[in-house]
Amino acid sequence: xKKQWRHASFGISIAVAAFAASSAxxxxxxxxxxxxxxxxxxxxxxxxxxxxxxxxxxxxNTSNVxxxxxxxxxxxxxxTRGLQSQPLVADGVLYYTGSYSRVFALNGATGEVIWSYFxxxxxxxxxxxxxxxxxxxxxxxxxxxxxxxxxxxxIALDMKTGKVAWDTKxxxxxxxxxxxxxxxxxxxxxxIIGAQGGEWPGxxxxxxxxxxxxxxxxxxxxxxxxxxxKKTWGNDSWRTGGGGGWMPGTFETDTxxxxxxxxxxxxxxxxxxxxxxxxxxxxxxxxxxSSVIGLDIDTGKLKFYHQELPHDAWDFxxxxxxxxxxxxxxxxxxxxxxxxxYIFVYDHSLGLKNVWRITQNSNFVKNIDPKTGELIGRRDFxxxxxxxxxxxxxxxxxxxxxxxxxxxTGLYYKLGQEWCMTLTVxxxxxIVTPQAQLNIGxxxxxxxxxxxxxxxxxxxRDPITGxxxxxxxxxxxxxSSVLSTGGNLVFVPDARGTVHAYDAESGTELWNHSxxxxxxxxxxxxxxNGKQYIAVVAGFGGMASDDYAPTFGGVFKSMPxxxxxxVVYSLK
Amino acid sequence: xxxxxxxxxxxSTIAALQPLILAALLAFSAVPARxxxxxAPAQQPAAPAAGNEQLDxxxxxxxxxxxxxxxxxxxxxxxxxxMDTKRxxxxxxxxxxxxxxxxxxxxxxMFDDAQIDQIIKYIRNLKPDQG
Numbered sequence: 001x002k003k004q005w006r007h008a009s010f011g012i013s014i015a016v017a018a019f020a021a022s023s024a025x026x027x028x029x030x031x032x033x034x035x036x037x038x039x040x041x042x043x044x045x046x047x048x049x050x051x052x053x054x055x056x057x058x059x060x061n062t063s064n065v066x067x068x069x070x071x072x073x074x075x076x077x078x079x080t081r082g083l084q085s086q087p088l089v090a091d092g093v094l095y096y097t098g099s100y101s102r103v104f105a106l107n108g109a110t111g112e113v114i115w116s117y118f119x120x121x122x123x124x125x126x127x128x129x130x131x132x133x134x135x136x137x138x139x140x141x142x143x144x145x146x147x148x149x150x151x152x153x154x155i156a157l158d159m160k161t162g163k164v165a166w167d168t169k170x171x172x173x174x175x176x177x178x179x180x181x182x183x184x185x186x187x188x189x190x191x192i193i194g195a196q197g198g199e200w201p202g203x204x205x206x207x208x209x210x211x212x213x214x215x216x217x218x219x220x221x222x223x224x225x226x227x228x229x230k231k232t233w234g235n236d237s238w239r240t241g242g243g244g245g246w247m248p249g250t251f252e253t254d255t256x257x258x259x260x261x262x263x264x265x266x267x268x269x270x271x272x273x274x275x276x277x278x279x280x281x282x283x284x285x286x287x288x289x290s291s292v293i294g295l296d297i298d299t300g301k302l303k304f305y306h307q308e309l310p311h312d313a314w315d316f317x318x319x320x321x322x323x324x325x326x327x328x329x330x331x332x333x334x335x336x337x338x339x340x341x342y343i344f345v346y347d348h349s350l351g352l353k354n355v356w357r358i359t360q361n362s363n364f365v366k367n368i369d370p371k372t373g374e375l376i377g378r379r380d381f382x383x384x385x386x387x388x389x390x391x392x393x394x395x396x397x398x399x400x401x402x403x404x405x406x407x408x409t410g411l412y413y414k415l416g417q418e419w420c421m422t423l424t425v426x427x428x429x430x431i432v433t434p435q436a437q438l439n440i441g442x443x444x445x446x447x448x449x450x451x452x453x454x455x456x457x458x459x460x461r462d463p464i465t466g467x468x469x470x471x472x473x474x475x476x477x478x479x480s481s482v483l484s485t486g487g488n489l490v491f492v493p494d495a496r497g498t499v500h501a502y503d504a505e506s507g508t509e510l511w512n513h514s515x516x517x518x519x520x521x522x523x524x525x526x527x528x529n530g531k532q533y534i535a536v537v538a539g540f541g542g543m544a545s546d547d548y549a550p551t552f553g554g555v556f557k558s559m560p561x562x563x564x565x566x567v568v569y570s571l572k
Numbered sequence: 573x574x575x576x577x578x579x580x581x582x583x584s585t586i587a588a589l590q591p592l593i594l595a596a597l598l599a600f601s602a603v604p605a606r607x608x609x610x611x612a613p614a615q616q617p618a619a620p621a622a623g624n625e626q627l628d629x630x631x632x633x634x635x636x637x638x639x640x641x642x643x644x645x646x647x648x649x650x651x652x653x654x655m656d657t658k659r660x661x662x663x664x665x666x667x668x669x670x671x672x673x674x675x676x677x678x679x680x681x682m683f684d685d686a687q688i689d690q691i692i693k694y695i696r697n698l699k700p701d702q703g
Contacts (some may be wrong), residue, residue: 080673080674081674127670127671127673127677127678128671128677128678128679128681129677130639130640130677133674199639267635422643424634424644425634426630426631426634427631428631428634428635429631429635431635431636434681434682435681435682437635437636437682438635438636438639439635439636440634440635440636440638440639441634441635442634442638443633443634443638443642443643443644444638444642444643445642445643445646445647445649446642446649541674543650546640546649546650546651547649547650550648550649561674561675562673562674
């Protein structure tokens, strides 16, 4: 389970072109640099540790955005299930991933390939996976680029050459079926990555690995990772509890804390009825699933946590969301979306300050108490057909791509999703041999919200109070990340394939352009030699997008689910 | 029941079925959940890959297949509708065993031919939900 390969890689490294720009690789990427965010760079998945998904660059702005056009394109190839990656840029070099954890280093100004690395994956295992073979991006730091694989490894590549520095196996994916699809996080000499889990009957580990050597430093089990937590899983249900932390969290530099969101428990749908603490598949609150946790980066020990959804019975992970760290009126806040569409507002130590909801159609609870976090009027099912459709749909009130916080407008730009589901709950038995299988606990089908149609919306909201300033609706929920910039623009790549730019203050659409296929990944902005670029990945076919063709028809019926491209824009 | 073979093998079949029958009874009994979980760390698997065990395909859909095959296979969703499918048995068998890249996992190491026969039978017998 913990094999390390220190010798030559199993994959293919190719260095294509000498990168001539004098500033290339001149500066290292370290924690301090990631923390400060940088003017021209995008050094970590969420932009900086503050996780704003914001670029201060203003060369592209509301007065000239209609001159935006394609500067260059890169096609990674073999884009099974499209592209979900968030590109990173350091000193004019863009790093991004395609499916099968293909990693590319490109000249950020021209798109010329500097190097590429294709890890050799256990393809027989990949063939047995569902949430696969996509990859959501890399981390950079200490001269390396770090990428996870769906067969349970974390790989470090030399930033300049793409050669393998180390390749550490962390998960027995043969047994657990899952691996890594999320981007890792680099901080303080450590690379952190969380396993897939949730509906998979494992225990959902989060790993920390030494950035220089690849040696595992610690592992935190999101399912019953402490003795106290074990007590919240009746009848040994922690053994197949699910959990995981499949999207990158962030790092609080002043407290040495890793903030991470954890996934839901398994089975997804329980038959306990109202008495979930003593009945059903997993009696109890099921710590630390559907929670936000703070771990000491050096030891992996739990410092504090808040369970957003105790005994989550709806697949509403906390793993999805960004931890937006902002300051208002002298107070530090952390804003974190839960997959349900409830947005949680915390203080520096994950003490709850407020809860507000972005989803308009939501009935899995009546409300969440904004002061205590208590779930009010929760819908706990018994085995059998559920009478009233459940909202939101299993794809969530929000999905795993990130919203954006603009420190100039003070607004949080976040996508909400309006869809529901019919379901029939059934008692299931976890399947763990010969390898783990999904443990859902219900038959289900997508359904429109009561009395209406499915739709998506980009909201401009006060991140602390949830007060809505403006909203733009989409006929199908966009599934990509959002970008805001110092040019007072908000960029949203939609599901049909169009990138939109809105005025950050008013929500007026100022520009749009088609990338040729739907979006379900990241978007960033960066600059090289004084020129600003917007980079977005296009390529549809992930889990949530699977529902689009049968549900919406139209362009989704002909849209490829095995293709994609990185498209980069600049002013003419 | 299809796939059970001649009468003289019934006793060995019953013997082979006992752990599964026990697990099924415990799963559906009115006894609190505690009784389900005996001592073994792993749950009784719903689909061990051997012999002629009766596979609870309905439960299998609610456990795993239903992720993509909506409404227990009756509706198109992430995966195609299975009810009234025009695909022949060979196609379905091959698809279950080998999957489809980026769409369906390969279950060939999970189910043997007899179990796949039961899955196909379930699919052929799917009717609209009576509500």
